[in-house]
Amino acid sequence: xxxxxxxxxxxxxxxxxxxxxxxxxxxxxxxxxxxxxxxxxxxxxxxxxxxxxxxxxxxxxxxxxxxxxxxxxxxxxxxxxxxxxxxxxxxxxxxxxxxxxxxxxxxxxxxxxxxxxxxxxxxxxxxxxxxxxxxxxxxxxxxxxxxxxxxxxxxxxxxxxxxxxxxxxxxxxxxxxxxxxxxxxxxxxxxxxxxxxxxxxxxxxxxxxxxxxxxxxxxxxxxxxxxxxxxxxxxxxxxxxxxxxxxxxxxxxxxxxxxxxxxxxxxxxxxxxxxxxxxxxxxxxxxxxxxxxxxxxxxxxxxxxxxxxxxxxxxxxxxxxxxxxxxxxxxxxxxxxxxxxxxxxxxxxxxxx
Amino acid sequence: xxxxxxxxxxxxxxxxxxxxxxxxxxxxxxxxxxxxxxxxxxxxxxxxxxxxxxxxxxxxxxxxxxxxxxxxxxxxxxxxxxxxxxxxxxxxxxxxxxxxxxxxxxxxxxxxxxxxxxxxxxxxxxxxxxxxxxxxxxxxxxxxxxxxxxxxxxxxxxxxxxxxxxxxxxxxxxxxxxxxxxxxxxxxxxxxxxxxxxxxxxxxxxxxxxxxxxxxxxxxxxxxxxxxxxxxxxxxxxxxxxxxxxxxxxxxxxxxxxxxxxxxxxxxxxxxxxxxxxxxxxxxxxxxxxxxxxxxxxxxxxxxxxxxxxxxxxxxxxxxxxxxxxxxxxxxxxxxxxxxxxxxxxxx
Numbered sequence: 034x035x036x037x038x039x040x041x042x043x044x045x046x047x048x049x050x051x052x053x054x055x056x057x058x059x060x061x062x063x064x065x066x067x068x069x070x071x072x073x074x075x076x077x078x079x080x081x082x083x084x085x086x087x088x089x090x091x092x093x094x095x096x097x098x099x100x101x102x103x104x105x106x107x108x109x110x111x112x113x114x115x116x117x118x119x120x121x122x123x124x125x126x127x128x129x130x131x132x133x134x135x136x137x138x139x140x141x142x143x144x145x146x147x148x149x150x151x152x153x154x155x156x157x158x159x160x161x162x163x164x165x166x167x168x169x170x171x172x173x174x175x176x177x178x179x180x181x182x183x184x185x186x187x188x189x190x191x192x193x194x195x196x197x198x199x200x201x202x203x204x205x206x207x208x209x210x211x212x213x214x215x216x217x218x219x220x221x222x223x224x225x226x227x228x229x230x231x232x233x234x235x236x237x238x239x240x241x242x243x244x245x246x247x248x249x250x251x252x253x254x255x256x257x258x259x260x261x262x263x264x265x266x267x268x269x270x271x272x273x274x275x276x277x278x279x280x281x282x283x284x285x286x287x288x289x290x291x292x293x294x295x296x297x298x299x300x301x302x303x304x305x306x307x308x309x310x311x312x313x314x315x316x317x318x319x320x321x322x323x324x325x326x327x328x329x330x331x332x333x334x335x336x337x338x339x340x341x342x343x344x345x346x347x348x349x350x351x352x353x354x355x356x357x358x359x360x361x362x363x364x365x366x367x368x369x370x371x372x373x374x375x376x377x378x379x380x381x382x383x384x385x386x
Numbered sequence: 387x388x389x390x391x392x393x394x395x396x397x398x399x400x401x402x403x404x405x406x407x408x409x410x411x412x413x414x415x416x417x418x419x420x421x422x423x424x425x426x427x428x429x430x431x432x433x434x435x436x437x438x439x440x441x442x443x444x445x446x447x448x449x450x451x452x453x454x455x456x457x458x459x460x461x462x463x464x465x466x467x468x469x470x471x472x473x474x475x476x477x478x479x480x481x482x483x484x485x486x487x488x489x490x491x492x493x494x495x496x497x498x499x500x501x502x503x504x505x506x507x508x509x510x511x512x513x514x515x516x517x518x519x520x521x522x523x524x525x526x527x528x529x530x531x532x533x534x535x536x537x538x539x540x541x542x543x544x545x546x547x548x549x550x551x552x553x554x555x556x557x558x559x560x561x562x563x564x565x566x567x568x569x570x571x572x573x574x575x576x577x578x579x580x581x582x583x584x585x586x587x588x589x590x591x592x593x594x595x596x597x598x599x600x601x602x603x604x605x606x607x608x609x610x611x612x613x614x615x616x617x618x619x620x621x622x623x624x625x626x627x628x629x630x631x632x633x634x635x636x637x638x639x640x641x642x643x644x645x646x647x648x649x650x651x652x653x654x655x656x657x658x659x660x661x662x663x664x665x666x667x668x669x670x671x672x673x674x675x676x677x678x679x680x681x682x683x684x685x686x687x688x689x690x691x692x693x694x695x696x697x698x699x700x701x702x703x704x705x706x707x708x709x710x711x712x713x714x715x716x717x718x719x720x721x722x723x724x725x726x727x728x729x730x731x732x733x734x
Contacts, residue, residue: 066707095700096707101659102652106445110697113441125560 057118057297059083060111061094062104064123064246065221071247071266072220075283076122076145078267082286087293100125108133112140118296119143120289124189130154141296143289146191148372150303157288159308159315161191161265162198162371163339164281165242166346167317167332168263169202171278172240173210174328175261176203181212182233184243184251186220188385190374192244197378198346199242199263204380206331213238214383223250230254240278252277261323268318277321279332284308284316311340347371352379402728403681403721410720414713421709428703432713435698436691440579442698447582448652450690452477452661454589455644456668457686458596459515459637461677463529465600466633467613468522472533473641474665475540476514480642481649482544483510485563485656488570489552496569503570503646511642512635514540519634523627529634537665545658552656562657571650585647590683592640597679609633641665667693670714674721692717 059080067077077094084092093116098107104126108119112133118141121130127147134142134154142154150156172181181203185192196214203210213233217225227250230241242263243251249272255262256273264270264280288306295301308314317336320329338344349360354377360366377385415425436446456473463470484507488499518532545561554564572583600606608629611619616626644664649656671689675681696710 060701093701093704095697099659099662101657101662102654103662106448106694107697109441110445110701113439114701128560128562 056089056091057293058114058116059090059092059118059120059293060108060114060116061092061120062098062107062111062122062126063094063096064098064100064125065096067094067096069221069247070249070269070272071245073122073246075266076120076285079283079285079289080120083289083293086286086290087297090293098123100129102129105129105133112137117141118293121145141292141301143292150305152303155292155301155303155306157285157292157306157308157314158191159283159312160310161281161283161315162194162346163310164315164317165195165198165263166202166339167336168242168279168281169199169204170206170332170335171320171324171328172199172242172261172263173203173205173207174325175278175323176207176210176240178237178239179207179209179211180236180238181210182230182236182238182241183212183214183383184226184229184233184241184245185214185216186245187218188216190372193374193377193385194371195242195244195265196381196383197374200378200380201346201351209380211380211382214377214381216383217245220246223247226250227254230258234258234260242280248280264318270319270321274321276323277318278324279320280318282316282318284314288314310336353377354379354381402725406721406724409724410717413716413720417712417716423703423705428699428705431699431703432692432695435695435702438698442694443580444582445697446687446691446694447580447586448690449664449693450687451582451586451589452644452648452664453668453671453689454593454682454686455640456665457671457675457682458589458593458668458679459641459644460669460672461675461679461682462596462600462637462640463633464672464677465606465613466609466629468519468630468634469530470515470518470533470634470637471530471666471669472515472518472536472638473644473668474661474663475533475537476511476638476641477645477648477661477665478537478540478544479514479645480507480511480638481645481656481660482540482547483507483513483642484646485547485552485649488566488650489563492564492567492570494569499567499569500572503650504643507642507646508639509642511638511640511645513638514642515638516631516635519631522634523630541658544656544660548655548657554655562653562655565654566650571654572647583647583651585643585651589643593679593683600679641668644668670718674718676725689714689717 061080063073063076065073067073080092080094083090095107098104100123111119121142121144124146127144127149130142130144131149131151131154134151138153144154144156146158147156183196196212200212215229215233217229226245230251233241240261241251241255244265248265248269252262252269252272255276261276261278262273263278266282268282270277288308335344345365347366349364350362351360353359356379375385418425418428435442437443459473459476460470484503487502487506514536517536518529521527521532522529548561548563552563553561572585575582575584608624611624612626612629648660653660667689671682671685675685692713699705699709700707
């Protein structure tokens with residue numbers, strides 16, 4: 034027995050030593066600054082987690098790489114520097130990563146949020162809409178005018194999911210609540226983010242959410258106008274504690290570390306990895322002081338119900354903007370239609386084009 | 387001896403670039419040193435990242451081409467005193483017009499495709515350059531303002547096209563046209579692992595041709611006269627309007643060529659973010675080179691190398707991206723500063 038234990042320990046130690054020696058190199062490409070308090074910082078937090086938890090791993094990164102041929106050069110540089118795994122973290126990197134995956138079959142590519150795979154390219158994403166549904170409850174309770182605003186980069190399925198989830202969450206406690214959507218047309222355009230918030234506030238909105246790369250400009254604008262805010266991508270509560278309700282943030286570290294470990298072990302398989310609240314890849318942000326104890330309890334109960342599979346965000350009845358019944362009572366929107374979300378639910382003001 | 391023309395020439399031709407480079411290296415070394423990075427190592431890293439291996443040279447050349455063409459597109463109007471900041475917009479509009487040819491007949495043979503694509507791109511660039519030229523010549527509207535505004539317009543038009551009518555549905559929401567077919571690409575040159583395309587030597591030939599055309603013909607003196615004294619020029623029978631429009635249109639063509647190369651050979655699609663700001667980098671290079679077509683060639687290469695080394699600096703030296711921008715700024719400050727000091731000293 035003790036012999037068995039000893040040999041196991043030996044093997045473990047050897048394994049650790051071997052991986053420390055092998056020292057797999059992992060590259061990260063970011064579309065913005067890694068300290069943006071948003072999308073890119075969430076990815077970089079994952080990188081730091083990998084650096085800390087996977088023995089012997091070496092990570093490097095490139096910031097501010099636009100979604101054009103420059104990302105190909107950036108990734109080839111990394112491959113030239115010996116990176117064996119590349120996290121292509123931005124949505125628009127996918128076509129470039131797919132091309133490179135063909136050229137470098139010995140390198141493993143991981144793309145965030147993509148809908149295509151290759152033998153050496155996998156994807157990872159998480160159902161943030163679950164956290165957005167819960168944030169919607171906080172927003173629905175907090176709004177006095179019944180009007181919530183949302184600053185969105187582009188009308189892509191992931192963002193439409195977030196907006197619908199907020200509306201459904203808010204309406205579950207405040208049936209007349211609406212969500213007004215403004216598109217900035219850019220992942221990173223702080224001036225437009227601020228202008229969008231001002232326009233929304235002028236229309237009577239008193240809670241705002243966002244899905245742009247850095248939530249910070251929206252939060253700062255909300256602070257200036259004295260309205261409440263729900264966050265995204267990263268826990269930015271410290272920017273505006275008084276107005277912070279809650280929000281959703283990514284916890285990519287465990288997924289990324291698992292990917293790196295499986296590549297090292299030779300067990301990695303190309304697949305779409307989907308996290309959610311239950312897996313811990315999407316998280317509900319801490320509550321701000323503006324959320325009362327009763328609302329907190331309601332939200333935490335519903336969080337548990339989602340994690341236990343008892344509550345589905347897309348359970349009927351769900352009506353589209355124009356009143357058409359999309360999901361009957363007792364039904365659930367199929368996963369394929371969630372992934373390809375192309376409609377707004379009732380109470381959302383804005384269009385999906 | 388005191389006013390020996392050879393010495394003056396030497397001072398102009400050698401001292402300014404040499405002193406400028408020295409000042410630049412000193413400033414950059416100080417900057418790195420005080421930020422806690424060993425300057426010597428960083429400089430070696432920059433050189434390696436720009437020219438150290440076949441891959442680095444390939445990316446450097448890829449960036450040199452649009453910078454070179456956009457610098458030429460800035461220098462030419464400057465020769466007659468026009469300050470055009472419009473290379474960025476001309477690049478975009480040239481790419482837009484050239485793409486129209488590709489999308490109209492994607493199955494055409496290379497013999498038809500390349501000339502048609504090139505011709506439309508040149509025409510598009512020329513049109514985008516000619517608009518501020520006409521406004522300047524006919525109404526006296528400031529060309530700097532018009533070129534800046536037209537940049538935004540061209541970029542928005544490209545965005546409209548690739549988000550709207552020209553978006554390839556198979557892209558899954560990614561805003562871009564379909565991939566350009568192989569027939570719509572400038573033929574590749576490959577040598578020892580370094581890859582480029584024929585547009586690059588062509589651009590160098592264009593720079594030399596402009597040098598001959600402007601420095602060694604009467605056109606150059608006509609442009610110089612138009613810049614320094616338009617009234618005398620008019621008395622000498624040199625008309626402002628046709629020169630202004632032609633020069634701006636020709637400049638637009640150069641940037642338009644850069645645009646279609648970006649779309650066809652670099653990005654392989656028409657898409658937003660086509661240029662990475664090459665129009666503006668080209669503008670700075672033209673002013674660094676004192677609007678000399680010959681000096682633009684090496685300076686474009688240096689700037690291309692600096693931009694290409696940016697990735698390597700981040701990866702190997704763990705330097706934040708912003709350092710590259712600081713380096714660029716230091717280069718401009720040093721060369722322009724030394725140049726300005728030199729001309730002040732000459733006047734004194």
